[in-house]
Amino acid sequence: MMINTLRQQQTIPEKMRFFLGIAFTFFIALLGYFLAMVPGFSLTGQLASAILIAIVYRQVAGYPEWLRKGITFSSKKILRFAIILYGIKLNVSLILQDGLPILLFGALVITFAILSSVWLSKVMKANTSITFLLGAGTGICGAAAIAAIAPIVESKEEDTAIGVGIIALFGTVFSIGYTILRPFLPLTESQYGVWSGISLHEVAHVALAAAPGGETALAMGLLAKLGRVFLLVPVCFLFMYLMKRKNAGTKQKVAFPWFLIGFILMSLAGTYLLGPIIPFSESATNVVTEITTWCLTAAMVGLGLSVSLKDLKDKALKPMAIITIVSVVLSIFTFFIVKWFY
Template sequence: MSSAAQLANDIPISMISADLAVGRKRLGSVWNGVIPGIVLVAMITGMAFSAHNVSGFALFSPMIFAVVAGLIYSNVLGTPAHAKAGIAFSQKRLLRFAIVLLGFQLTLGQVVSIGAGGVGIVALTLGATFVFTITLGRLIGVDAKLAQLIAAGTSICGASAIVATNIVTDARDEDVTYAVASITLFGTVAMLGFPLLAPVLGLDQHAFGLWAGASIHEVAQVIGAGFQNGAQSGEIATVAKLTRVALLAPMVIALGLMARRKSNGDRPSDQSGARPPMPWFVAAFIAVVALNSLVAVPAEVKSAMAFATTIMLTMGLAAMGLQANISQLRSRGLRPLALASCAFLFIGCFSLMLVKFA
């Protein structure tokens, strides 16, 4: 008899059965813990992409369809208890990876291409809009965390900025849903309306592209508005918008430092040593931008990363919709919507002033 056969005979059957039982238990815990929620989120994501491909709806991002579909599902049918772990995984882990992959859409060379003046306009508009929105939110009584989400979505890059900011602010899911809906509404208004204003305001293709990139909320909305006014306008608008995306990292870092300072200030002195961690995805995002700037990443890889980013962002927002409560959304009232509208008007007028007179 061979040594292998002898060894097999020496292993008790009970030990093999115990190992198999442990394996089945682990697989069962994974299935019961994460997979059902991911499957549900993936189904809603697929529906969102299908709706996006329907004629007449292509102007809207799959992300807004996903959050609305998740919201309807959870409030009509109810979210299954056994799916909650997978929903939480989609909402947190996938969103962080999506923000990191956004770095493949930007290089430092693109930022330089719009010139120091263009970068200055983008940065000044972002900072002024964020401060304006936070200040106005405080004055009219909007919850501070919701005001931060609206400020980030308006000043930086729409839904992507909202979910990235929420990793630091830790607002309620209903606040995230409200902010995404508001930003999508006014971003769509800007996408459709700004190109009509270009001849009225006397903006050439360069000026309009800079204005659109510095003021419109979502990347897709900027591209849609920019190319309506010509190829040069569309290219400049896209680069200006991606420059705003690059500023997502320092903005989230600043918010994290503010949250840490407030946390230390509110905590008893004997607990001051514990500090909330800075989000790792910010450093990873910066590293990916640097890699994309230094290494010639194939266009096919960039395209695949962009698609993966959109899928993960859509899954994350579907998960948020699944955990949002319509009654709690209604309880926010119209003040946050008024705040989003004022922020939209401010960023449009402020950036236009800089483009015209800077």
């Protein structure tokens, strides 16, 4: 029966299999959307839920080879498209006018998160690739940062998927922890917002944690977080330069991350063109945000299908321990910085 199924799959035109592969990733993204509505899974969100479904599917049914081209398109091309769209979240004008001190905080956070993660990976002999990606995700902007940096540093697809899944889970846990601790913390609304923005993993996590602190906390939190998103571009170019130096003298070339140019252009368009010149409502922005989420989720499904449970067990445990340490220390460290200097 399996042979007959394989024969039937081979009779499907290649172009049709390509589009079916893309549709397959969006279908699992849809399943992740519904799974995220289930109590318990609602804490992890659509992205992590979809990756979990993809990993389970891989273990049970194996990798759908006949759909590989479409799945690969999602995990590479649609991923870059999602990162470009992500740029609309960044208000360049706001950062340049009011967020320069917060940019310095952000640079400090990114440096600490990446360097401490890499150092601990050597001390604990953990998987360097996953730990580095987790450090970048923790320091900058979660899954989007991992997705942007992974191709530059030539990380394996399974390492990228594992990193994204872990960062989504940890960001959710920490943001919930912040909301629980908030009433007991000696911070003003503004300080609490800045603390959330410079220490939590993703924009959604910052919004989740800062919103209960009031409008001021939410506004300051998002400003601080967008400062770190702003730094994604220079960090990516820095690692592209380091990879070129590493590969100097070899035939291996580092591909230029053209999608970052799209990210910059989208940020500039969202700041100075869409709204100020071209009518673009908040609801339209929300639509773009939703499209970004779905594209990013479908892309992560493509990566998740390449993960085996054995790899997850062998590779992920030590990086998870490291990112726990880094995230806790980062939260404490930034708490005192905000308390004393902001």
